[in-house]
Amino acid sequence: MGQKKIPESTIPRLVVYLREITALANMNIRTISSAELGERVNLSDVQVRKDLGYFGQFGVSGSGYDTTELKAALEKILGKNKTWNVAVVGVGHLGSALLAYPGFKKHGLNLLIAFDSDTKKIGKSMSGVAIQSTDEMPKAIKDKKISIGVVAVPAERAQEVADKLVSAGIKCILNFAPASLNVPEDIKVKDVDLSRELETLSYFLVNKK
Amino acid sequence: MGQKKIPESTIPRLVVYLREITALANMNIRTISSAELGERVNLSDVQVRKDLGYFGQFGVSGSGYDTTELKAALEKILGKNKTWNVAVVGVGHLGSALLAYPGFKKHGLNLLIAFDSDTKKIGKSMSGVAIQSTDEMPKAIKDKKISIGVVAVPAERAQEVADKLVSAGIKCILNFAPASLNVPEDIKVKDVDLSRELETLSYFLVNKK
DNA sequence: GTATGTGAACTATTTCACAGCT
DNA sequence: AGCTGTGAAATAGTTCACATAC
Numbered sequence: 084m085g086q087k088k089i090p091e092s093t094i095p096r097l098v099v100y101l102r103e104i105t106a107l108a109n110m111n112i113r114t115i116s117s118a119e120l121g122e123r124v125n126l127s128d129v130q131v132r133k134d135l136g137y138f139g140q141f142g143v144s145g146s147g148y149d150t151t152e153l154k155a156a157l158e159k160i161l162g163k164n165k166t167w168n169v170a171v172v173g174v175g176h177l178g179s180a181l182l183a184y185p186g187f188k189k190h191g192l193n194l195l196i197a198f199d200s201d202t203k204k205i206g207k208s209m210s211g212v213a214i215q216s217t218d219e220m221p222k223a224i225k226d227k228k229i230s231i232g233v234v235a236v237p238a239e240r241a242q243e244v245a246d247k248l249v250s251a252g253i254k255c256i257l258n259f260a261p262a263s264l265n266v267p268e269d270i271k272v273k274d275v276d277l278s279r280e281l282e283t284l285s286y287f288l289v290n291k292k
Numbered sequence: 293m294g295q296k297k298i299p300e301s302t303i304p305r306l307v308v309y310l311r312e313i314t315a316l317a318n319m320n321i322r323t324i325s326s327a328e329l330g331e332r333v334n335l336s337d338v339q340v341r342k343d344l345g346y347f348g349q350f351g352v353s354g355s356g357y358d359t360t361e362l363k364a365a366l367e368k369i370l371g372k373n374k375t376w377n378v379a380v381v382g383v384g385h386l387g388s389a390l391l392a393y394p395g396f397k398k399h400g401l402n403l404l405i406a407f408d409s410d411t412k413k414i415g416k417s418m419s420g421v422a423i424q425s426t427d428e429m430p431k432a433i434k435d436k437k438i439s440i441g442v443v444a445v446p447a448e449r450a451q452e453v454a455d456k457l458v459s460a461g462i463k464c465i466l467n468f469a470p471a472s473l474n475v476p477e478d479i480k481v482k483d484v485d486l487s488r489e490l491e492t493l494s495y496f497l498v499n500k501k
Numbered sequence: 502g503t504a505t506g507t508g509a510a511c512t513a514t515t516t517c518a519c520a521g522c523t
Numbered sequence: 524a525g526c527t528g529t530g531a532a533a534t535a536g537t538t539c540a541c542a543t544a545c
Contacts, residue, residue: 090536091535091536093536095488098487098488098491102470116505125473128504132505133538142504144543145545161498163491184486186487187490254496255493257493263308269500275484279307281396285372287480288440288463299515301513301514325527336516341529344527352522354525356527
C-alpha cells in the first residue's frame with residue numbers, strides 16, 4: 084500500500100530538524116524529545132512527530148529520538164549521501180557571488196560550470212569555475228550531467244534561459260530572477276525572490292494592527 | 293462585519309501580479325482578464341480573482357481589469373506609497389552585498405545604518421551606509437526610527453542579534469542566517485535561507501519518479 | 502511517568518460551479 | 524458572449540486526543 088501523501092511544507096522543516104539535530108549531536112547530546120526539538124525550531128511537538136512519521140518510526144517511546152540515528156535518517160531522506168552537478172547561468176553581480184558561495188559544495192552540490200553571453204567573460208574562470216558561452220549550454224549540460232540550473236540573469240532573459248535549461252535536460256531550477264518561469268510539470272522550480280520578500284514585509288508593516 | 297481572512301500566501305502573489313501588471317501597463321496594454329494574467333504568472337484565473345477579491349472589486353465583468361487601475365490598487369495594498377527605514381546587522385560577505393543592493397530603495401526601503409562588531413569596520417562606510425558598533429544598536433534604531441532589521445550575521449549570533457533588534461523596537465526581521473529565530477508573536481520574521489532551498493532541491497532530485 | 506505514533510477533528514487554502522454584470 | 528465575484532465543495536495541512544510503548 085502507498086505511503087500517505089507528504090505535505091510540501093514538510094521538506095523544508097526536515098532541513099531545519101537536521102540542522103538542529105546536527106548541532107545537538109555535535110554537543111554530545113544523545114537523545115531529544117519532539118517537544119524539545121520543536122521548541123528549538125519554533126514548531127509544536129506534534130508537528131515534529133507528524134513530519135518524521137511520514138518517513139518511518141525513528142523515536143523511542145518514553146525517551147525520544149536518538150540524535151545520531153535521527154541525523155543519519157534525515158541525511159538519507161534529504162539525499163545528503165548523493166551529489167548533484169550544478170550550473171550557474173549569468174555571471175553578473177549575483178552570479179559571481181554564487182560562484183564564490185561555499186554552500187553548494189557543503190550541501191553536496193558541485194558547481195561545475197557557469198554560462199554568460201558577455202564575450203569578455205567567456206573563457207575566463209571565477210572562483211575556480213570556468214565561464215562558457217551560453218550557446219554551449221545544451222551540449223555542456225548533457226556532457227557534464229548537470230541536474231540543477233541556477234538562473235542569475237535579468238528578469239527579461241530568465242524565461243529564455245529556463246527554456247534552454249529545460250530542453251538541455253535539467254531537472255530543477257533555482258531562480259533568482261524576479262520573473263515567473265513557465266516550465267513543464269516535472270521540472271521543479273525554486274524561486275529565491277528578494278523583491279517579493281521585501282514587498283511582503285512592506286505589506287505587513289502597513290497592515291499591522 | 294469583518295472582512296474575510298486573507299490567506300498568508302495571497303500576499304506574495306499580489307507582489308507577482310503587481311510586477312506583471314506594471315509590465316503590461318508599460319507596454320500600453322489597457323485591460324487584462326484574470327485568465328490571461330494568471331497564465332502569465334502560472335496561476336489559475338480563479339486564484340487571481342479570489343486573491344484580488346479579498347481587497348475589493350477591481351474588475352469589470354465582460355472585459356477584465358484595467359491595468360493602470362489595478363496597478364494603483366495593488367501599490368496601495370502593498371504599501372508602496374510608504375517608506376520604511378532599514379538597518380543591516382553584520383557587514384560580512386553577504387551584508388556588504390546587501391548594502392550595495394539597489395532593491396531596497398526600489399521598494400521604498402531606506403537602508404540607513406549598518407552594524408558590525410568588527411572594530412576595523414566601525415566608523416567606516418560602505419556603499420554610502422555608515423557602519424556603527426553593535427553596542428549602539430538600541431539607541432540608533434530608536435533614533436532613526438528603523439522598522440526592519442536585516443540579520444546577516446553567522447547562525448551562532450543570529451538569535452542574540454534578533455533579541456537586541458526586538459528589544460530596540462523593530463517591527464520585522466529579514467533573516468539571512470540559517471537559524472530558527474525565536475521572537476514575540478507580533479514580530480514578523482522572513483527567512484531567506486539558501487541552504488534550506490538547496491537541500492529541498494536535493495530531496496526533490498532523490499525522490500522524483 | 503514520559504514520550505511516541507497516528508486516526509479523527511479541525512483549520513486553511515484552493516478549486517468548482519454558477520449567478521450576475523457589461 | 525465574455526468575464527467577474529463569490530458561496531459551496533474539495534483538498535491540503537495542522538492540531539487534538541489518546542492508545543500504545545518503554
